[in-house]
Amino acid sequence: MSRFRKFVGPLVAAAILVSAGCTDTQQEPTEPTPTPTIETPEAHPINPVHRYTPTIFGDIAVWMDESNQDHDRNIYGHDLTTNLEFPVCVTDGDQTQPAIDGDIIIWVDERSGNPDIYGYDMATDTEFAVCTDPAPQHNPAISGDIVVWADDRDRATLKRDIYGYDMATQEEFVVCDQRDEQRDPDVSGDIIIWQETRNGNNDIFSFNLSADINEAEVAVSANMSD
Numbered sequence: 001m002s003r004f005r006k007f008v009g010p011l012v013a014a015a016i017l018v019s020a021g022c023t024d025t026q027q028e029p030t031e032p033t034p035t036p037t038i039e040t041p042e043a044h045p046i047n048p049v050h051r052y053t054p055t056i057f058g059d060i061a062v063w064m065d066e067s068n069q070d071h072d073r074n075i076y077g078h079d080l081t082t083n084l085e086f087p088v089c090v091t092d093g094d095q096t097q098p099a100i101d102g103d104i105i106i107w108v109d110e111r112s113g114n115p116d117i118y119g120y121d122m123a124t125d126t127e128f129a130v131c132t133d134p135a136p137q138h139n140p141a142i143s144g145d146i147v148v149w150a151d152d153r154d155r156a157t158l159k160r161d162i163y164g165y166d167m168a169t170q171e172e173f174v175v176c177d178q179r180d181e182q183r184d185p186d187v188s189g190d191i192i193i194w195q196e197t198r199n200g201n202n203d204i205f206s207f208n209l210s211a212d213i214n215e216a217e218v219a220v221s222a223n224m225s226d
């Protein structure tokens with residue numbers, strides 16, 4: 001290796017270091033970091049309505065509406081044929097747990113301060129009370145003229161029971177008030193079913209409205225050894 005190359009090598013390295021240092025000192029100022037966008041309440045609807053528990057019969061869907069503003073719960077419907085939404089019940093207090101069959105929509109209604117059962121006939125644009133007993137009523141279901149629900153009027157002695165209402169005769173009747181817990185009824189035609197605990201576990205029982213009263217109640221699924 002020549003003496004020249006031995007001498008030039010360190011000079012080139014020094015030049016690179018000096019050049020790098022000059023580059024740092026002459027660098028253009030960086031752009032300021034943008035301030036993150038903070039979403040204001042106006043970025044979303046200030047009063048969205050939440051919708052729950054939809055159910056449907058034919059071309060009519062119904063559900064419970066809850067406003068974020070006042071948390072009032074109401075029942076609304078929607079005609080899927082006409083694509084029109086309509087209020088079913090928007091009165092004071094909570095309206096919840098809608099069910100529908102034919103032209104009749106029913107729900108749990110707390111306008112009086114305790115859960116009752118109310119209904120609305122779309123054919124006649126008429127609202128009506130099904131049960132306004134002072135105790136709580138829950139989980140209504142409907143088939144034809146028959147409305148059923150779980151009822152706490154004798155809860156202190158009989159726990160929860162199943163009651164029904166015949167819209168044709170406008171008469172209320174007991175479906176099952178056995179001393180254990182009956183709940184979550186449903187109905188189709190003359191057959192009412194529910195969940196209950198008389199055997200110490202949850203079973204399914206039924207009641208046939210067209211059968212002899214002594215043979216009307218039948219265990220659908222019950223096993224005491226479960």
Ligand SMILES: [Ca+2]
Pocket residue numbers: 072073074089090091092093094095
């Ligand atoms: Ca309401």
Ligand SMILES: [Ca+2]
Pocket residue numbers: 114115116117131132133134135136137
């Ligand atoms: Ca009530």
Ligand SMILES: [Ca+2]
Pocket residue numbers: 158159160161176177178179180181182
């Ligand atoms: Ca009971």
